[in-house]
Structure formats: structure tokens, C-alpha cells
Amino acid sequence: MKQPSRRQQRGAALLLAMIIVTLVATLAVSMVWQQWRAVQVETAERSRAQSAWILSGALDWAGLILKEDARPSAGQVDHLGEPWAVPLAEARLSTFLASDKDNNADDGPEAFLSGSITDAQARFNLRNLIDAKFEVSPNDLNALRRLCENVNIAVSVADTLATGMKAAIVPPGAATAVANPPLQPKRISQLTWLGVDAQALQRLEPYVVLLPTETSINVNTASREVIAAVIPGLNVGDAERLIQYRQRTPFKKQQDLLAQLPGVSPDKITRVSLATNYFEVRGRLRLNDRVLEQRSLVERNQRTITVLSTERINSTDRER
Numbered sequence: 001m002k003q004p005s006r007r008q009q010r011g012a013a014l015l016l017a018m019i020i021v022t023l024v025a026t027l028a029v030s031m032v033w034q035q036w037r038a039v040q041v042e043t044a045e046r047s048r049a050q051s052a053w054i055l056s057g058a059l060d061w062a063g064l065i066l067k068e069d070a071r072p073s074a075g076q077v078d079h080l081g082e083p084w085a086v087p088l089a090e091a092r093l094s095t096f097l098a099s100d101k102d103n104n105a106d107d108g109p110e111a112f113l114s115g116s117i118t119d120a121q122a123r124f125n126l127r128n129l130i131d132a133k134f135e136v137s138p139n140d141l142n143a144l145r146r147l148c149e150n151v152n153i154a155v156s157v158a159d160t161l162a163t164g165m166k167a168a169i170v171p172p173g174a175a176t177a178v179a180n181p182p183l184q185p186k187r188i189s190q191l192t193w194l195g196v197d198a199q200a201l202q203r204l205e206p207y208v209v210l211l212p213t214e215t216s217i218n219v220n221t222a223s224r225e226v227i228a229a230v231i232p233g234l235n236v237g238d239a240e241r242l243i244q245y246r247q248r249t250p251f252k253k254q255q256d257l258l259a260q261l262p263g264v265s266p267d268k269i270t271r272v273s274l275a276t277n278y279f280e281v282r283g284r285l286r287l288n289d290r291v292l293e294q295r296s297l298v299e300r301n302q303r304t305i306t307v308l309s310t311e312r313i314n315s316t317d318r319e320r
Contacts, residue, residue: 054093055294055312058115058283061088063298063305065117066279070303078119078276079220079250087116090286112286120278120297122221123209124229126191128271129162130169131214136162143271147207147229150236153200164194185210186309209280211297212308216273219257220250230271233264250274277301 065084079085093111124147128140144158168184182193188205192198207226217230224239231239242260251257251274258266283294293313299306 052312054111054113054285055283055292058088058113058285059281059294059296059298059307059310062115062117062279062281062283062296066298066300066305067303070300077220077250077252077274078218079246079274081250084117084279085119085221088114090114090284110288113283114286115281115283118280118282119218119221119276120209120211120280121215121218121273121276122223122226123207124217124226125211125215126161126165126208127169127211128214129165134166134169134171136166140271142232143229147225148204150225150228151203151207153203157196157200157204160195161191164191164196168194187311209278211278215278216271218274218276219272220246220274221276231261231264232268234261 062084069078069082069084090112091114093113124144126144129137129144131137131140141158141162144161145155148155148158164182167181170181183190185191185193188201188208188210191201196204207223217226219227219242222230224236224243227239227242228234228236242257245260249256254266254269254272254274257269257272257274258264261269277300279298279300281296281298283296285292285294294310295313296310297308299308
């Protein structure tokens, strides 16, 4: 058998060396990619944890403001002239740490924080549609119908919501009234489960809320559309007059409100109050090219603040 020549041996050795180099390079690239991916995952996780921590701090800030507002000396009335109603304008996070000598305002990532507290009882509570006997409340259904008229959507939307809420909210242990009942919605966006058109829901969303219990409307914070809906016989123009009055002098007593409503008896304003127990806290963190928003529903019982639900939304900051 003829032995391979020296030249052929050198060619085979070179080919084998190239194959080995290729394998090593492939393994090296794979290892570098895995390491890069691990670093990216760790960075994202750290950023997520930091963002959650910062937004939790913003929620604590809101709780302190609401707790301070509940002091007996502050009165038992909530209105838009109080500190809780002033939004926190976007500010660089390091400015909050300026009093700490251990923190340098020029260090750390570009992080900006903003937030606001809004009165959840300034909107019509859809939970009011179902009374204590788990039946549709006629007065509240009529109020929702008027609200639909005020925001220029079909009145039938109110009936659809009432029917859906009754099917979704049943007494514990009781049989459902319909087959395959809808899930009870927890957020306004979930009202489409009850058969509400998305376009109508978008128009109605700023004026309604879903709270865990029946509540009244705070006339000191509600919009004219909502006020005109919950007080029978009132139109949007009359409600606008009430808003202009409260901007000068917030209502302190029911008698003050009735004085501005000639011909309206006290039994017509049973769903109207001057104080609030439920608030919505919004926090917005802008970190580099990412934006994290958090919405929380809180309940204030005297000076006790309870967080009922929290929703976080991640999005890319398209303004930068």
C-alpha cells in the first residue's frame, strides 16, 4: 500500500488544525454569548427590582400624605384644594436624596419619578348597580343611564353593564342565574367581558370605577358629568355651576350643597358625600429608555391605609 506523501500529511494536519480552531472559536463564541446573556438577565432583574422598590416608595409617600390628611384637625372633608390632590411633577430621583451627604446627585442612572393621587369616589362606582340583595338597584341604574347620555354613548350600555354585573356577582354558595356566567371584572378594561363595546367603554372609562363595596360620589371632586348623573333633575350646566362654586369654597356640609340645589330634597342626594375612603395612586418611573407605571387602589379607614390592588405597566419611552 502506497504511503501518503509528506505534502499530503502536511495538508491533512493543516485541515485538522483548522477544524480544531473552528471548534474552539465556536465554543468560545457560545460561552461569550451565554455570559453576555447572563449579564443582561441580571441587569434586567436588578433594574426591575430597583424600579419596584422605588415605586413602592412612591406608594408609601402617597400613604403618608393620605394618613396626614385624615388627622382630625384636618377635617372630615376631601376636596381638590388639599395636598393629596397636588400631583408630583417629574423630578430626577437623586433630588430626593439631596439631603443625604452620602449620595451624589451626579451618580447613578438617569431616573425620573412622578406621581399623583386621585379620588376614586369622584367616579361612578359600578358596584353600586348591585344592591345588598344582589339585585339591580333601579336608582343607580338610572344614574348610570344619565351618565351615558352625558358622555354621548348609548343608554343601552348601562343596561348591558347592569345585566352583566348581576350575572357576575352572586351570593356566596348560591346558584348562578345564567349558564356560564362571566367572571367578575376587577378592572375597567375587563368590562368587555360583559359585552360592552370597546369604543363605548373607552369613552365611559374616565367616569366610572370598580370598587369592592358600594360607595357614594364625592361632590367636591367629581366631574360635572358624574354629578349631573347622580343627582336627579340636575343637568350638566347645573353641575358646572356647582363645580365653579366649590372651586371658591369646597362644600363642608350637606346643608351647604342643598343650599346650592333649590328644589332638591335630602333624599335625592343619598349617593352624594363630601369625603372619600378610596383613592387611586399612580407612580411613573422613567429609567433610561424604559418607563414603568404603577397604579394602586388604596382604602383609607381613618388613618389606616390598605393597598387593595396594584397594576404595573412596562413600556418603552418613545418621547426620548
